[in-house]
Amino acid sequence: MQMTIGQYFPGDSPLHRMDPRAKILCTIALIAGVFIAQNLWAYALLFAFAFGVIAVSRIDARFIVKGLKPILFIMAFTFVINMFFTADGVELFSWRFIHITDKGLKSATLMALRLVLLVMTTQLLTLSTSSIALTDGIEALLKPLSKVGFPAHELAMMMSIAMRFIPTLMEETDKIMKAQMARGAEFESGNLIQRAKAMLPLLVPLFVSAFRRADELALAMEARCYRGGQGRTRMKQLKYSRLDAIGAAITLAVVVAAAII
Amino acid sequence: MPIEVRNLTHTYMPGTPFEKTALDDVSFTIGDGEFVGLIGHTGSGKSTLIMHLNGLLKPTSGEVIVDGLNLAEKGVSLRAVRERVGLVFQYPEYQLFEETVVADVMFGPKNLGLSEAECRARAEEALGQVGLRDAALWEKSPFELSGGQKRRVAIAGVLAMKPGTLILDEPTAGLDPRGRDEIMGLMKDIHAAGTTLIMVSHSMTDVSRLCGRILVMNRAKLTIDAAPAQVFADEKRIREAGLTLPPCAVLAEKLRAAGFEGIPREAYTQETVARAILAALGKGDAACK
């Protein structure tokens, strides 16, 4: 398993027990906080908060680090861009057309930190919330919009089906890849064109089975009288608790503090 | 071309909450020309085990030696290993992708770097071997075939690589009795032609019909490795492994317990038990049919 974004890390910590709606709102507030924060102190505060939440959640820190790996390249890229293309400020280093200024260095660092924070906070949400709870939360939060014709239920249903099938498709990909490798196929060698061609024996069976699954699922849903969201009740009702109030209060305090420092 | 497995252990996703030891210290050797049945309950590690035999999975510890090649060593060409050990996955029909049946079967030989003509010749031979001799079928899309035919095309796809050892993961799963008999007959023929065979199965009956040796997996461990007659004599361990004896072996055991001591332990298939019963009743072989 390489991908950890969107993967649930089961647990029973206060973070896991929070209502998904509260967690989503807190995450949105934190993301806003990350964009409002303008100096290193504010970032230090947000980082401290994120580490505190990781400690409380008892999520293996290695999972968080793994989730950061895919954005490493983007981070390096924005860092370099910011560093080289900020012209004002005191010059620290200069060679031919490259000028590094203190302001450039600062904005590059802040940008990189911002990216790390964004990924960390969203990861805390997805690692501590099962995909079912997450889509339930999104549906509940979007519900008011359905009055003006927004398909909140349909959107949530599509999301939960998609999430439900990510592991299945990954498993299937793995299986078909191994089956073709057993027939001598190689997916990791050769130039770009050869590699793209080598994907064909993987993609064709994958699409065939994805369509078959979609067909079967639609039939199974219809057989159980699924007709969309109207009048549907839930087995598990979402309920706010004291935990959510505490979590929201702390988050809000941190975001406000980060904004005014 | 023996296959040697030494103290093989495999752990999926180590260091995560999903950690799972699927193989725990498994050792055995399979010699040339054997027909081995690999049996065990769901999740006992059968598929994990066979994927080590052609290098699709790497051991967490222990080693696999195929034809003197240690798969863990650097510089061992996995392609060479996969040419020697053919692996037919469970529900192999889901791996078909080409436009025509014959092109799909040629995929394996092509990957071995053979010429177009050689690939074609091998594909036609393999299709004949699995009983698809009708040349009109070869140019059809594999997606137009019936389930049983698709499966035979997929098996041909591996046979066309001419492996010395062929491993099949639950080759009869999801087939009707007739399709089952056809696949079993096919395996018998492949074995008779000199290929070492390993068949994974849930069914003692299937395994007892053809295999000269049975490996029983139970919760990641290899618990029994013996000839069928000995395996069926150890009913307790078979039950512990979550399996049942083939009905004919049970019948023979019950008859022995009821006083028909003439029925030998070596009789456990439908045919041999029927013969033994007739012999015990004093009727000749002629009455068998």
Ligand SMILES: Nc1ncnc2c1ncn2[C@@H]1O[C@H](COP(=O)(O)OP(=O)(O)OP(=O)(O)O)[C@@H](O)[C@H]1O
């Ligand atoms: N890719 C994987 N990642 C994590 N765990 C796995 C993976 N593949 C298999 N497992 C686990 O390893 C164990 C052994 O699986 P395996 O597929 O080898 O069993 P099996 O004997 O082939 O079962 P079956 O009869 O159902 O095919 C199972 O508990 C399974 O959940």
Ligand SMILES: [Mg+2]
């Ligand atoms: Mg299996």
